[in-house]
Amino acid sequence: MSHSNPPSPKRFTSGSALTGRVRVPGDKSISHRSIMLGALAAGETRVTGLLEGEDVLATAAAMRAMGASVERGDDGVWSVHGVGVGSLLQPQQALDMGNSGTSTRLLMGVVASHPITAMFTGDASLSKRPMGRVIDPLSQMGATFEASPGGTLPLMLRGISPAVPITYRLPVASAQVKSAVLLAGLNTAGVTTVIEPVPTRDHSERMLRGFGAQLEVGEEDGARVIRMHGEADLTPQDIVVPGDPSSAAFFVVAALLVPGSDLVIENVGLNPTRAALFDVLRDMGGRIEELDRREVGGEPVADLRVRHSVLTGIEVDPAVVPAMVDEFPVLFVAAALAQGTTTTSGLDELRVKESDRLTAMANALTLAGAKVEEREDGLVIEGSAGDPLPGTPEDAEVTTHLDHRIAMAMAVAGVASRYGIAVDDTAPIATSFPTFEALLASARSA
Ligand SMILES: O=C(O)C1=C[C@@H](OP(=O)(O)O)[C@@H](O)[C@H](O)C1
Numbered sequence: 001m002s003h004s005n006p007p008s009p010k011r012f013t014s015g016s017a018l019t020g021r022v023r024v025p026g027d028k029s030i031s032h033r034s035i036m037l038g039a040l041a042a043g044e045t046r047v048t049g050l051l052e053g054e055d056v057l058a059t060a061a062a063m064r065a066m067g068a069s070v071e072r073g074d075d076g077v078w079s080v081h082g083v084g085v086g087s088l089l090q091p092q093q094a095l096d097m098g099n100s101g102t103s104t105r106l107l108m109g110v111v112a113s114h115p116i117t118a119m120f121t122g123d124a125s126l127s128k129r130p131m132g133r134v135i136d137p138l139s140q141m142g143a144t145f146e147a148s149p150g151g152t153l154p155l156m157l158r159g160i161s162p163a164v165p166i167t168y169r170l171p172v173a174s175a176q177v178k179s180a181v182l183l184a185g186l187n188t189a190g191v192t193t194v195i196e197p198v199p200t201r202d203h204s205e206r207m208l209r210g211f212g213a214q215l216e217v218g219e220e221d222g223a224r225v226i227r228m229h230g231e232a233d234l235t236p237q238d239i240v241v242p243g244d245p246s247s248a249a250f251f252v253v254a255a256l257l258v259p260g261s262d263l264v265i266e267n268v269g270l271n272p273t274r275a276a277l278f279d280v281l282r283d284m285g286g287r288i289e290e291l292d293r294r295e296v297g298g299e300p301v302a303d304l305r306v307r308h309s310v311l312t313g314i315e316v317d318p319a320v321v322p323a324m325v326d327e328f329p330v331l332f333v334a335a336a337l338a339q340g341t342t343t344t345s346g347l348d349e350l351r352v353k354e355s356d357r358l359t360a361m362a363n364a365l366t367l368a369g370a371k372v373e374e375r376e377d378g379l380v381i382e383g384s385a386g387d388p389l390p391g392t393p394e395d396a397e398v399t400t401h402l403d404h405r406i407a408m409a410m411a412v413a414g415v416a417s418r419y420g421i422a423v424d425d426t427a428p429i430a431t432s433f434p435t436f437e438a439l440l441a442s443a444r445s446a
């Protein structure tokens with residue numbers, strides 16, 4: 001896990017354009033859910049294209065600790081032998097969630113309605129992140145918690161069976177909270193309802209249905225309403241995981257920014273609840289073409305052809321935030337090289353990710369020579385009109401705060417800079433995109 005890895009500093013410098021073709025690894029959100037739902041289905045689920053990043057491996061280890069078998073075959077296909085809803089075993093040791101908020105919050109939902117007790121631990125970044133947002137609804141369902149002060153990890157969760165079905169209106173737009181409640185609803189007799197005023201990524205709904213759960217999605221008074229009927233029996237599935245748009249984002253922005261680039265990124269998931277970054281970049285003038293639109297594993301997918309473009313700053317509509325919540329760090333990099341001003345708002349949630357991504361990106365980009373104003377809920381960036389940012393001074397490096405997306409965003413800024421950008425630690429990149437540096441090198445030498 002990244003929290004035990006020694007820091008791995010690296011300087012990212014300018015050089016060749018990005019050309020040829022790259023294929024990004026599997027979607028992190030879908031990979032987590034494949035393993036969790038596979039472990040809750042009685043029988044064998046097979047997963048092709050699973051993201052083998054540290055976050056997903058933390059989910060796999062946790063499901064093994066609760067009785068499932070989760071193994072990688074020689075052909076790279078993962079096999080999950082599930083125990084069935086209601087039959088998870090008591091883990092004998094703490095569940096080490098590493099750096100992964102998704103593993104932690106979704107698994108708290110899974111454990112909450114099983115008659116087992118689990119201790120959740122994580123690295124220094126995860127241990128600062130708010131868990132009250134899942135503790136609240138899961139407590140209403142009957143689970144009990146002993147959390148660290150402020151509702152953080154390490155945390156002990158005592159699940160309960162039978163749990164109480166609830167109707168829960170999400171106070172914050174979070175797919176993790178929505179999913180935690182729905183997963184708790186799997187082993188809860190009756191109807192568990194989540195009301196979502198602002199739609200968030202819908203992978204849990206799609207996949208729960210795919211595994212045979214009875215789940216209804218409707219709209220009432222402008223809100224999405226999801227009803228989960230428990231107790232559910234899940235049927236094992238063959239899953240193909242599409243490429244992760246959140247990983248593709250770094251290559252899209254790098255190709256837009258580096259002169260001479262013409263890159264195809266294959267197999268990019270384009271679920272509308274995830275893909276807003278590409279629309280925003282097109283609105284800024286980015287040349288991003290979809291090739292061969294198709295379906296992979298029930299999700300829309302295309303290859304993206306991206307060419308170097310002159311970008312213009314815009315005001316980003318806060319309504320798109322949930323559909324690109326993880327993509328703002330790299331959007332800020334694009335904005336720093338655009339012509340004119342880019343204004344973002346409604347980004348309070350960015351302050352409680354792996355790091356405070358508003359402050360981390362404001363500091364990192366400023367150190368690299370960009371003009372950035374930090375506001376309470378967003379950044380305002382005055383672009384350089386296509387001039388490369390100077391880069392970090394000789395004796396300074398940007399601080400990534402155990403945040404993979406800050407590291408990758410600033411790597412992209414580095415390849416589009418004049419003198420290079422030094423990043424203090426690239427080790428966290430392995431949480432979501434272990435092949436990032438190798439793929440970047442391959443695109444620059446194609
Ligand atoms: O459900 C998921 O898989 C995720 C939901 C988002 O978090 P929030 O639910 O906290 O917004 C996102 O930032 C995270 O990377 C993955």
Ligand SMILES: C=C(OP(=O)(O)O)C(=O)O
Nearest residue numbers: 099100101102103326353
């Ligand atoms: C926020 C992220 O992940 P998580 O919440 O799972 O740590 C992310 O991958 O950017």
